[in-house]
Amino acid sequence: MYSVTGETELGKVSLMSQDEVNQAIQKADSIQKHWKNYNLHDRAKILHDWADRLVEKQEDLAFMISHEVGKGIAAARKEVVRTADLIRYTAEEGVRAQGDIMRGDSFKGGSSSKLAMVEQEPLGVVLAISPFNYPVNLAASKIAPALVTGNTVVFKPASQGTLSGKLMIEALLETNIPKEVIQFITGKGSEIGDFLVTHPKINMVTFTGSTKTGQAIAEKTRMIPVVLELGGKDPALVLKDADLDLAVKQIVSGAFSYSGQRCTAIKRVLVQNEIAEDLVQKLKVEIEKLTVGSYKEEADISPLINEQAADYVEELIQEAVEKGARVAVGNKRKENIIHPTLLDFVNEDMRVAWEEPFGPVLPIIRVQTEKEMIKLANLSEYGLQASIFTKDVQKAIELGAELEVGSVQLNAKTERGPDHFPFIGAKSSGLGSQGVRRSIESMTRDKLFVLNL
Structure with missing residues (x-):
């Protein structure tokens, strides 16, 4: 395994065969009932100890994250600490999770002699598949809730x-x-992916990655719970009464942090014509301040994860330019580095208006009315998050109610977290809900005991 730039060998791992994968799944299945019967506080204690060890190994983990996926060392350290906090919160939430008691006569015609105890049972063996961009945090967000609820885990990074x-x-x-x-x-994945998700001993799949792969998983798994965190084309809606300085700061951070390699990145801006020119000029000024270079230098914009990713982003930019988009800033490339690019006068005929680039390119779509904003936002196949920039809170709530997304941010960039907040994707952006408590709930099922007194 090499660094994201391909210049440094970081370590080696063996590629497992289907037979080896099967043996691993069988081991997880054979111990699941034993793990389920562990004292809940003992399981939580293990998670707390895990969090402590991650913090102790913070520098080693941060070094590996930084070099393996091209993230600045400060951001990599932050990911490790955030992950430890997530694990601790999950342990505490898992201990607080309670069952329910239901009286029979609380429903009309029910008998007072019946009392139901509702408990949460673990699903069994959970398959957790994580993405490259947050290799520790997004893995732990799947593994920790599975473990605290008594599931065993098969983890595929x-x-x-x-x-x-x-x-x-x-x-x-x-x-x-x-x-x-x-x-x-x-x-x-091409060799063991289907084998993993269709294995009869896998009782749940939780996956973060591309929409194409997620849809394929959903089709193949059948009859077991699936939680999918997929792609996004998150819009920022900038209304004519918006605080432009605030909007610019949030949009630049939201679009270009980690070089745009986030499903929650702002990936298009819908702005009313009256303020479009001012917004573009302010965005241009701020984007030109971004540093471009190596992740080792803590540059704002660093190499994308691989050459194919850079090729795709460049392709989207060039197609838009050929169809009349104006480059306000950027449109330069060196190897896997795409310079931060602002495209103005993007229209519906351009692929960059609809496709998710996963890189540092931001299209500006000028519109006349708020109604047109909502229409264009909702025409996307994706529905992860959206931002609305306006001083009118009532207007933001009204427009947010019409957006077909999982989350709406008011006067702030789209982003995941805090990690205990529900995290939801609509349409092709996902299936099911995450966030600590929601993840715990997704990895258990109700079991009912009826007492006849």
Whole structure:
């Protein structure tokens, strides 16, 4: 395994065969009932110990995250600390999770002699598949709630992110957790992917990645719970009464942090004509301040994850320019680095208006009315998040109610978190809900005991 620039060998992992994957799943399945019967506080204690070890290994983990996925070292350290906080909160929330008591006569015609106890049962073996861009945080957001609820886990990290995931799991295995409870899987998705998601011993799949892959997983799994966190084309709606300085600050941060390689990045701006020119000029000034270079130098814009990703972003930019989009700033490339690019006068005929680039390019779509904004926002196949910039809170709520997205941010960039908030994708952006409590709920099922007194 090499660094994102391909210049440094970071480590090696073996690619597992289907037979080896099957053995790992069988181990997770064989110990699941034992793990389920662990004292809940003991499971929570293991998670707290895991969080402590991640913090202790913060520098090693941050180094690996930084070099493996091209993230600045400060952002990589922040990911490790954030992950430890997430794990601790999950442990505490798991201990607080309670069942329910229901009286029979609380429903008309029901009998007072009946009393129902509703408990939460773990699903069994959870398959957790994480993406490259947050190789530790988004993995732990799946693994921790599964473990605290009594599930065992088969964990498959992204290829670029495998070594970071491996270090994270090694820290977990330093706790008192039974070793078979967490199974670390490596291999090419093309060779083991279908085998994993269709294995009869897998009882749930939680996946973060591309919409295409997520849709394929949903079609193949059948009859087991699936939680999918997929792509996005998050719009920022800038109304004519918006505080432009605030909007510009949030849009630039939202669109270009980690070079735009986030499903929650702002990926298009819908702005009313009256203020469009002012907004574009202010955005241009701020974008030109962004530094471009190596992640080792803490540059704002650093290499994309691979050459194919850079090719795709460049292709979208060139297609838009050929169809009449104006380059306000950017449109330069060096190897895998795409300079931050602002495209003005983008229209519906351009692919960049609809496709998710996963890179540092921001299209500006000028509109006349708020109604047109909503129409264009909702025409997208995606529905992850949206931002609305306006001084009129009532207007923002009214417009937000019409947007077909999981979350609406008022006067702020689209982003995930805090990690205990529900995280939802509509349409092709996802299936199910995440966030600590929601994730815990998704990994259990109700079991009813009826007492006849």
